[in-house]
Amino acid sequence: MFGLDPGRLDFGPPPEEARLPAPVPHDTSMSADATMARLGARAHPIEAQLRALKTELEQGAPAPIS
Numbered sequence: 820m821f822g823l824d825p826g827r828l829d830f831g832p833p834p835e836e837a838r839l840p841a842p843v844p845h846d847t848s849m850s851a852d853a854t855m856a857r858l859g860a861r862a863h864p865i866e867a868q869l870r871a872l873k874t875e876l877e878q879g880a881p882a883p884i885s
Contacts, residue, residue, distance in 0.1 A: 820869040860885070 851862045863884050874882035 820866070820873055 855862050867884050871882045871884045
């Protein structure tokens with residue numbers, strides 16, 4: 820979205836000194852479905868949010884997506 824060079828990304832396990840001393844759940848994702856239903860709103864995909872942010876940065880003005 821912002822022209823990040825994929826070659827600068829590092830994938831793999833974290834260094835041993837960065838690991839937590841306790842077990843970490845495999846999946847810590849969350850769902851906003853119940854919250855969105857109560858608010859009568861919808862969640863926007865991260866790609867749409869990033870596009871709006873990029874537009875705001877380029878144009879210097881808000882670019883709402885909702």
